[in-house]
Amino acid sequence: xxxxxxxxxxxxxxxxxxxxxxxxxxxxxxxxxxxxxxxxxxxxxxxxxxxxxxxxxxxxxxxxxx
Numbered sequence: 001x002x003x004x005x006x007x008x009x010x011x012x013x014x015x016x017x018x019x020x021x022x023x024x025x026x027x028x029x030x031x032x033x034x035x036x037x038x039x040x041x042x043x044x045x046x047x048x049x050x051x052x053x054x055x056x057x058x059x060x061x062x063x064x065x066x
Contacts (some may be wrong), residue, residue: 001049007065018053021046038064 006014025046032038059065
């Protein structure tokens with residue numbers, strides 16, 4: 001997910017997506033530990049998306065973004 005896409009979403013949607021990404025990250029970690037993960041780079045992409053959403057949520061919190 002790109003930053004432009006993330007910045008256009010409302011806060012409620014961001015929180016829902018963040019929860020979904022955490023669930024997906026947990027599932028990927030389990031697959032990775034059992035050697036069933038097809039694409040290990042997917043974990044990295046999920047972690048970056050989580051960080052991007054946290055950044056935008058922090059911008060809303062500080063009043064930078066409305």
